[in-house]
Amino acid sequence: MSTFWHTLPRPFFILAPMEAVTDVVFRHVITRAGQPDVFFTEFTNAMGWYRAGDKAIGGRLIKTDDESPIVAQLWGSDPEAMAAMSGYCRQLGYDGIDINMGCPDQSAVKAGGGAGMIRTPEKAWAIIKAAKSGGLPVSVKTRLGYSNVDEWREWLGGLLRQDIAVLTVHLRTKKEMSKVPAHFELIPEIKKLRDELAPDTLLVINGDVRDRVHGIEFYDTYGIDGIMIGRGIFTNPYAFSDRTDKPSKQEFDRQEPAAKQRAGDDASGDQHDKLIELLRFHLDEYDRYYQQTSRPFETLKRFFKIYIRDFDGASDLRVELMNCTTTEEVRSILDRQVC
Structure with a gap:
């Protein structure tokens, strides 16, 4: 069955679902910086x-019409609940359902969801079947295995036999969390398995991909269908942007030392201004959706490190912002910095 997934460019880029991060507010921020091809919600x-x-x-499924296509990421181990929730997401206008079978959070694992599904494959197949009953294309995001990397073939092979639209593989195990480098060396074998078992299922990789340029390198090397970027946006909110104001390496190398210094200073200043502008937009969106999301102001503070960095006095400014209690206080401090 053809779905929106099959209309996307190759490679396509996805903003990873991240707990307490990828709500409607932050998705709008990332869209302004550089829009991904597909949005995922926080896991619900x-x-x-x-x-x-x-x-x-708590407002996890709030979305806007300009966020399209958008996929609701769900987790759970009860097929009846999954079927009902999938149907509800279709009513809300979501374009797809993604089942989280990779989150290492112990509360989710103990409840039989997230990475806990890796240890109960028959239950995982039942959850996929239940999700399909809602009428939307179903995808799965998972890891290589629970404890050992060599679990990947049996586990991913089982998933590929479930006729899912997309399989996203975080290239680490649950046990590894994000403490080791992603196992990029396994991509060719995983792709070969996909080609053999489910050639119509799209393959997405996740883990240690920095930005669009880095992702395209993986596409050119391995021929996967899509790339999901998560933690990379905390060091570069423009990770999905295909625009660049920097000279090519060849152009930069030809410049005189003084010109290189000026170019570096100008780029640094421009980047600083862009990040502050993006932070102001983030504050505005937080205020705009506060009544719907009811997210405490404290939750905003985890994002300050994205915008306030890489300039003299950044550390002191972050400390000052962390002591704020309202968005107006933050704006006041930013205004003072500009002056």
């Missing part, structure tokens, strides 16, 4: 919603 507990409705999920 299907059973929590099934038992208590929208009040249990």
